[in-house]
Amino acid sequence: MEKSLASTIARFTDLLMDAVCMVDADGRFVFVSAACERIFGYAPQEMIGMQMINLVAPADRERTLAAARSIMDGQPNSRFENRYVRKDGKIVHIMWSARWSEADQLRVAVARDVTATKQAEAMQYTLYAISEAAHASDNLPALFERIHGIIGAMLPAAGFAVALRGELDECLQFAYYVNANGSAAPHPVARWLGEEVSRSGQPVLLTPATMTLLPPALQATAGLAPVCWIGVPLATTHGRIGVLLLQGGEASGLSGYTDQEQELLLFVSNQVATAIHRQQLYTRLRFMAQHDELTQLPNRRLFHDRLQMALARAQRHQSELALLFIDLNKFKQINDDHGHACGDQLLREVAQRLKHCVRESDTVARLGGDEFVVIVEEVLVAADARQIVEKIHQVLAMPMALADGLSLTATASIGVAHYPEHGSDIAQLIRYADQAMYAAKQTLEHTG
Numbered sequence: 092m093e094k095s096l097a098s099t100i101a102r103f104t105d106l107l108m109d110a111v112c113m114v115d116a117d118g119r120f121v122f123v124s125a126a127c128e129r130i131f132g133y134a135p136q137e138m139i140g141m142q143m144i145n146l147v148a149p150a151d152r153e154r155t156l157a158a159a160r161s162i163m164d165g166q167p168n169s170r171f172e173n174r175y176v177r178k179d180g181k182i183v184h185i186m187w188s189a190r191w192s193e194a195d196q197l198r199v200a201v202a203r204d205v206t207a208t209k210q211a212e213a214m215q216y217t218l219y220a221i222s223e224a225a226h227a228s229d230n231l232p233a234l235f236e237r238i239h240g241i242i243g244a245m246l247p248a249a250g251f252a253v254a255l256r257g258e259l260d261e262c263l264q265f266a267y268y269v270n271a272n273g274s275a276a277p278h279p280v281a282r283w284l285g286e287e288v289s290r291s292g293q294p295v296l297l298t299p300a301t302m303t304l305l306p307p308a309l310q311a312t313a314g315l316a317p318v319c320w321i322g323v324p325l326a327t328t329h330g331r332i333g334v335l336l337l338q339g340g341e342a343s344g345l346s347g348y349t350d351q352e353q354e355l356l357l358f359v360s361n362q363v364a365t366a367i368h369r370q371q372l373y374t375r376l377r378f379m380a381q382h383d384e385l386t387q388l389p390n391r392r393l394f395h396d397r398l399q400m401a402l403a404r405a406q407r408h409q410s411e412l413a414l415l416f417i418d419l420n421k422f423k424q425i426n427d428d429h430g431h432a433c434g435d436q437l438l439r440e441v442a443q444r445l446k447h448c449v450r451e452s453d454t455v456a457r458l459g460g461d462e463f464v465v466i467v468e469e470v471l472v473a474a475d476a477r478q479i480v481e482k483i484h485q486v487l488a489m490p491m492a493l494a495d496g497l498s499l500t501a502t503a504s505i506g507v508a509h510y511p512e513h514g515s516d517i518a519q520l521i522r523y524a525d526q527a528m529y530a531a532k533q534t535l536e537h538t539g
């Protein structure tokens with residue numbers, strides 16, 4: 092009776108959702124139940140005789156062998172997890188319950204496919220990590236790098252790109268691009284894919300099998316390397332802001348990404364879009380708080396911060412710096428004669444010209460009205476600053492083409508303070524430069 096019950100049970104192991112495997116002392120499968128085919132992709136007759144360890148994902152082999160040894164030493168394990176490579180190359184996550192049967196000289200194990208649970212956990216973690224990244228990053232490049240790392244852990248990629256639509260022209264610009272060759276310029280396929288996804292608002296999966304989606308000229312450019320890309324739109328509740336692109340490499344296999352992986356990326360893309368949009372808003376607000384709206388130059392607050400930093404650098408390196416206070420002459424007259432809009436235009440033009448008089452690393456700021464300041468770092472001698480002052484007088488004296496065919500020139504009174512000669516803190520330097528500017532204006536008035 093007992094014997095027939097045992098054989099009845101044996102016949103019905105095929106009904107189990109979990110797979111039953113028996114492995115001999117040499118590590119070969121000697122029995123596998125029917126569920127193995129669903130989990131591992133191999134028919135039972137294919138699996139029998141195979142070395143168990145050859146099916147284990149390479150990264151998990153050492154751990155798995157150690158666990159097998161411990162089970163054979165008489166320590167059953169009911170919660171061992173590892174990854175297997177299915178016959179079709181996909182990874183499955185398995186939870187094992189196993190023990191050694193001394194009488195049969197077999198390791199008897201029950202395998203449960205926990206891939207779906209693992210993926211759900213990974214997805215939840217990814218969503219959480221992206222929202223954390225949104226809070227932890229204080230600029231867009233830092234956010235892109237973090238998102239690259241988070242998504243790269245979920246979907247292995249040789250290349251990663253974020254392309255964003257311009258606010259005004261909706262043109263797609265690559266804001267972040269990393270690929271395996273270290274090339275700084277986006278691959279032509281990436282550009283095409285970005286435009287395609289941005290235009291249609293639909294995800295696109297490019298694999299060797301769907302390569303014909305590419306225009307013929309690009310198919311040739313794609314070359315010998317296997318084409319393998321996923322492109323998904325980045326959309327927030329306010330609309331589409333750009334595109335996220337992933338380029339597969341060896342890790343994604345020669346056949347490229349799958350529909351499932353595209354779904355995964357699409358699923359997290361909303362969270363990514365929200366994080367980027369948030370950062371864009373924050374960056375814009377910060378810019379507005381630190382810059383003058385009319386000229387887009389740093390405002391008084393940012394000027395103070397920059398001067399503080401420049402002074403600290405000069406003190407550290409025992410170098411010199413110059414501070415220039417610039418006030419336009421008779422600017423009120425321009426407003427009165429030609430209107431406020433014309434005055435605005437002139438102020439914008441003056442701002443541009445001042446920027447061209449100094450290096451990119453120097454600061455030109457607008458304090459308000461017709462008052463500008465320039466911080467010149469690493470001036471070597473007073474003559475350097477005098478040269479800049481001279482240049483400013485020259486560029487302002489060149490006619491500025493304004494609206495309605497109007498052409499005007501400007502003049503300015505300029506005061507210069509040198510560090511360390513005229514002060515050792517920013518208050519002293521500002522006071523000195525302001526007084527020097529005032530004195531220059533007085534001289535001008537007295538000389539007519």
Ligand SMILES: Nc1nc2c(ncn2[C@@H]2O[C@H](COP(=O)(O)OP(=O)(O)OP(=O)(O)O)[C@@H](O)[C@H]2O)c(=O)[nH]1
Binds near residue numbers: 422424430431459
């Ligand atoms: N168009 C325009 N005018 C501005 C702006 N801000 C301030 N102003 C004007 O700039 C003028 C500055 O006047 P003043 O300080 O007397 O300067 P000024 O006429 O150059 O006089 P001096 O410096 O003594 O030569 C005022 O008429 C302000 O109304 C602005 O953003 N746009």
